[in-house]
Amino acid sequence: MEMNGTQRIEASREEVYAALNDVDVLRQCIPGCESIEKTSDTEMNAKVTLRVGPVKASFTGKVTLSDLDPPNGYTISGEGSGGMAGFAKGGAKVDLVPDGDATILNYAVSAEIGGKIAQLGSRLIDGTAKKLAGEFFTRFSEIVGPQPVAEEPVSEEASVKKGWVGRLRDSL
Known part of the structure; x- marks a missing residue:
């Protein structure tokens, strides 16, 4: 399986590189x-537990970083065993490109799976992989990038008094 993608992260390249090497950030x-x-x-x-279709498996494995080029990127590779469910191994080349105050993270992933989980079919596996990558980068962007400024909450009492017409008028 091959997968390429790009993610814009609202943080400097140095901050993104540091976060990609921070086990606390990765765990989240x-x-x-x-x-x-x-x-x-x-x-x-x-150790990661995942569900792919009807199969739920815990994978334990080793992750290795190579071709380190701080803060431009690196290559990450790993291999994990899921017991009777099978195995997974693969790698990704990660490149970080500055974009003003933000960073463009480019990745190219290659993966190989085997065992029971491989019998599920490439469509299900590819779909799950894309979903998991999306979840990772969405969460990574939320943690590394600046948090949006929250609007001041409206009290429930004021909201009830205005009714939906008043709230609609205030939002326009």
């Missing part, structure tokens, strides 16, 4: 991540 962003620990500057161990 990786869907199904139960644990991740850094064993060296370029290696991590992780």
Whole structure:
């Protein structure tokens, strides 16, 4: 399976690169991540539980960073075993390009799966992979990028007194 994508993140390239190497940030962003620990500057161990169609599996594995070029990017590769469900291995080339105050994150992923999970069919697996990548980058952007300024909440009492016509008029 091959997958390419781009994500705009509202943070500097240095901040994005640092976050991509921060196990606390990764733990929050990786869907199904139960644990991740850094064993060296370029290696991590992780445990992730995922559901692909009817199959739910816990994968444990090792992640390695190579071709380090701070803050421009790196190559990440990993291999995990899901017991009877099968295995997964793959890698991604990550490039960070400055875009004003933001950063464009480009990625090219290649992955291989085997075992019971591979029997589900490429459409289901590809769809799940795209969904998981989307969840990762959405969460990553929320954590790394600036948080939107919240509007001052309207009290429930004021909202009830105005009714829907008054609220509609105020919103226009």
